[in-house]
Amino acid sequence: MTLRVAVASIIQETNTFSPQPSAMDDFTSQGLWVGAAAAGRSEGTNTEIAGALARLAEEGVEGVAIVRAWAMSGGVLEEAALRHLRALLVDNLVAAGPVDALVLCLHGALTAAGEFDADAHLVEAARAALPPGVPVVVTHDLHANVTARVVAAADALIGFHTYPHVDQGDTGRRGADLALRLLRGGERIGTVLAKRPMLVPAESMAIADQPMRRLRALADAATAGPILDVSLFPVQPWLDVPELGFGVTVTHAGAPAAAAALADRLVGEAWAVRAEFAVDPVPVPDAIAGIEPGGGPVLLVQSADSPTSGATADSATVVAALLASRLRSLATVVDAPAVAACFASGAGGRVVTSVGATLDPRWSASARLSGVVTRTGDSPVVLTGDSMTGQPIAMGRWATVDTGTGLTVLVTERPAPTFDPAGYRHVGLEPADADVVVVRSATMYRAGFRGLYRRAVLLDLPGASTPRFDYLTFAHAPRPLYPLDGGDT
Ligand SMILES: [Zn+2]
Known part of the structure; x- marks a missing residue:
């Protein structure tokens, strides 16, 4: 029987310092598509959903598009909008009939009123709508604030490897590959997360520049054998939420201890070079x-x-x-x-x-x-x-x-x-x-x-x-948080 793998994409990045709440209109104005329209309208674009569906087709697997919702980054999402997005995901997933797996493409820094971790909320909702044992693979933007909760809700979680981001489609393809490996391999695939309470300017996160270049090279060098993916999440810094920090995920096949040690080593490297991320803006x-x-x-x-x-x-x-x-x-x-x-x-x-x-x-x-x-x-x-x-x-x-x-x-x-x-x-x-x-x-x-x-x-x-964090007031983020509370040495 042909495998059926669902693909859904609900993407917005929250800036909690914006005074303008985000609402459903921010999604509908950019084109909100469900079912076959989500696949058709995305086809040929460099996006996660298009990449995942293309990869599944190459493998002779039926890709079932569920929903594509995208909004420009913005202020905290209204509670009603999160309920609406959740219903779009769950209702269309149920309507799609039995599927063998789900690839769920999310930004990873979505915050709603009353729900700091809206991405985890969506993963949990999808999980609850699927029969037990159906794997859920999550993809995130490099600027995600990855939490223990979202990692626990997903079977595997990976992120972009580039910044400027040019690998949206490739990330979707990698997510689809992981879903197929979960279905076909019989391996115990999982993702572990390590974090440090540090913020760095987005202006110095480019992968071509130090220190990200060195960190990404270490991640690539470690991706071999049972280590299937290493993703760096230097987190976008305009997000006043609990558990905020620089994250590293390692996705592995049956090697949780090695994966945890690697994630900890890499995030430790990021912490050690945190001062290298400083920028020097000009009046x-x-x-x-x-x-x-x-x-x-x-x-x-x-x-x-x-x-x-x-x-x-x-x-x-x-x-x-x-x-x-x-x-x-x-x-x-x-x-x-x-x-x-x-x-x-x-x-x-x-x-x-x-x-x-x-x-x-x-x-x-x-x-x-x-x-x-x-x-x-x-x-x-x-x-x-x-x-x-x-x-x-x-x-x-x-x-x-x-x-x-x-x-x-x-x-x-x-x-x-x-x-x-x-x-x-x-x-x-x-x-x-x-x-x-x-x-x-x-x-x-x-x-x-x-x-x-x-x-x-x-x-x-x-x-x-x-990029000047001293202009911003954080109330929910963990403290001490570099560089707000010192920790330069
Ligand atoms: Zn980003």
């Missing part, structure tokens, strides 16, 4: 003063207000600074009332409006935006870079405003994905023609803009996704 005036026109764009990395890190992307600080600079520059701001003003003027019309600080006014003032509306629209961007390739991202309604100072601003109702140049190109703006391009992204832009920029300058700014 905005200094960053702009250092830019000479010509020679390709300099990227101003506004990671402190990055939507892919769950911030609201409506800080106008950099927009205001660029207005005064006269540099040919491109920037984005989320501001629904400003978009409405642009639509009221229409393409070709003049607009004068305030922009920014409508969603999270704690970190910036609004700026005065005056210029010609060059384009308006409401179509989603389809990502073209190496990350989530082919996935559409809805920006809501959007408008571009040429300020006449050299700066053109893309104003959107929902965040524009500036980690990929498609975010600008989709609205008719060419990053290569600018002296300055603002990217609201910690590290993902390095994949999207590869070969397209002179240099990138990390900006020193407060915000819900700032």
Whole structure:
């Protein structure tokens, strides 16, 4: 009999420092698909669900798509939305009929009102809906806060090996392989977790850079024989939850003691080199003063207000600074009332409006935006870079405003994905023609803009996704927590 393996994907990353709660609308606006539509709409994209289904098909196994729900990172998920997502998963899993295994693709840093560990909640719900003994393999983003609870609920758990993340599809394939191995091998496959209470900036987590490069090399070297997978989870730091910390998982076939020793050794290595993760952000005036026109764009990395890190992307600080600079520059701001003003003027019309600080006014003032509306629209961007390739991202309604100072601003109702140049190109703006391009992204832009920029300058700014943890107040995270409470030596 042909094996049937279910694949489901419910992905959002929570930033508990965002003041904007996440709701079902954040998922439905990005395309929420169930059953065959989840498979059909995902096919050919660099996503976990597409990778898992493709791998199962190669193995002659029937892949049964259950649900694909994705939202841009954001604030804490509303309780009703978690209930709805859980029902989508469970109801469609039950409706799919008997399956031999489930590959469940989750971010791993989803927090809901009243439920710190929403990913574990979903794994437990799926487990409870399946007959006893049906294996559940979980995949996570590298920025997951992996907990003892989610590891206990899953038969095996693995994560991305890359950052910038370009192995979403490959991670789905590896998850499918593990599910098949669980079904076919008769081995006692399991995952162990080791953690340390430490936070490191996302800006210094790139796998190509030290110390992650060295840690990933150690993980790869150890992946042999009964050690099936080693995943590093340096955890995204804008997550005020219990059990927060740097995690390492080791998935093994019948070697729990060796796996536990390896996980502990690797997380111990991460702890030992924690000071190497420090970053040195540059004040905005200094960053702009250092830019000479010509020679390709300099990227101003506004990671402190990055939507892919769950911030609201409506800080106008950099927009205001660029207005005064006269540099040919491109920037984005989320501001629904400003978009409405642009639509009221229409393409070709003049607009004068305030922009920014409508969603999270704690970190910036609004700026005065005056210029010609060059384009308006409401179509989603389809990502073209190496990350989530082919996935559409809805920006809501959007408008571009040429300020006449050299700066053109893309104003959107929902965040524009500036980690990929498609975010600008989709609205008719060419990053290569600018002296300055603002990217609201910690590290993902390095994949999207590869070969397209002179240099990138990390900006020193407060915000819900700032690399400066001293701007943030943690109430639920375990203490002491590096670097908030010292522990530099
Ligand atoms: Zn991530």
